């Protein structure tokens with residue numbers, strides 16, 4: 344059952360909702376603001392039943408919070424004081440304090456860049472954002488590691504999206520189409536990708552290409568010859584001498600074959616991902632991943648045999664029905680396989696996914712990750728000698744947890760770091776891909792601008808020239 348949060352000033356909607364959802368993950372909280380269809384003027388007076396009401400005064404220097412029959416006065420910075428008021432009411436604190444953005448390590452990164460000491464950064468996180476000591480240490484640790492890598496980069500990166508998958512996972516909210524019904528469009532789709540690549544090569548001539556990431560979807564749903572078409576187009580049009588990382592997300596074991604792995608390895612792909620999500624078969628069945636746990640182990644071993652020395656695995660914590668012993672089982676299998684990097688996700692239920700419907704149908708009010716399951720995975724990472732190197736939080740992730748990428752020294756995923764810290768431009772190619780231009784204004788402040796390709800594969804192919812024009816405008820290459 345939904346419960347409302349009435350907020351009279353819509354500019355506080357995101358932060359207020361994010362903070363309350365983190366304190367009360369079991370509740371289905373919905374905002375009601377003057378911009379919301381449900382809003383009727385006068386709701387400020389409590390005439391609608393709500394979980395909480397935040398009435399911000401006009402000068403935005405003070406507010407009143409109504410929660411659990413109490414009225415609490417808020418003064419000063421609304422976001423800061425709101426967090427403190429709810430924390431006091433709930434009788435606990437949040438590990439990330441009042442930080443609601445998806446990139447909490449960016450603060451540490453930027454402060455290190457500005458020459459601030461670790462002591463200053465710790466203090467800043469503590470007093471401005473109420474972040475726990477553990478998360479502060481993690482953020483500084485990651486930011487230092489990221490900076491060492493970013494300092495060596497000189498140019499830009501390319502992302503290529505292959506939006507096809509063998510089947511659709513229950514929790515999926517990415518651009519993904521079942522390959523079986525899209526097979527007939529694949530060659531034309533690749534023609535479009537190659538046209539975008541040629542435009543990029545021409546427009547970024549003379550600039551160093553640092554990394555290439557082919558993601559999706561599942562790129563390995565393509566046949567070996569199709570994978571080779573993309574790789575050849577890259578090699579023919581770009582100078583690969585500066586490339587630090589070339590990743591292909593192999594992703595699902597049901598799309599991986601020996602021939603495809605060989606094609607990738609023999610043609611210079613340096614890093615791949617073979618993602619189990621969980622090694623519990625009943626969970627995999629439930630979330631609609633057709634590959635079995637055994638298939639993933641086989642695909643991983645095949646990749647090692649082919650020669651790959653940088654293999655990432657992704658796992659998700661908080662999957663429906665998973666207990667601590669299930670997570671421990673996944674951790675044990677991972678320790679045996681010993682991937683070079685591991686990305687630990689906390690399940691985020693996006694409104695667009697079938698999982699959100701599934702939850703409603705089954706009457707499950709919430710699926711929660713716990714600190715204990717997170718600790719199981721952290722411990723496994725320590726055992727495998729993997730260090731945290733990037734971190735992000737997702738909106739609506741279960742609990743208030745973060746997603747962390749761990750890797751062995753020298754195997755940190757460069758593209759992942761770039762996505763988090765937003766320090767260089769990324770040209771994104773293919774349906775649903777978002778390009779990002781990172782530049783600086785006269786004051787030296789970072790400016791980030793984006794443009795998105797349409798998600799629908801057929802529309803993307805029809806409107807390709809328009810997509811390229813958008814990129815021309817974004818990157819000023821007209």
Ligand code: SF4
Pocket residue numbers: 507508509510511512514515516517518519559560561594595
């Ligand atoms: S493999 Fe990834 S992109 Fe494909 S359906 Fe599953 S979650 Fe979505």
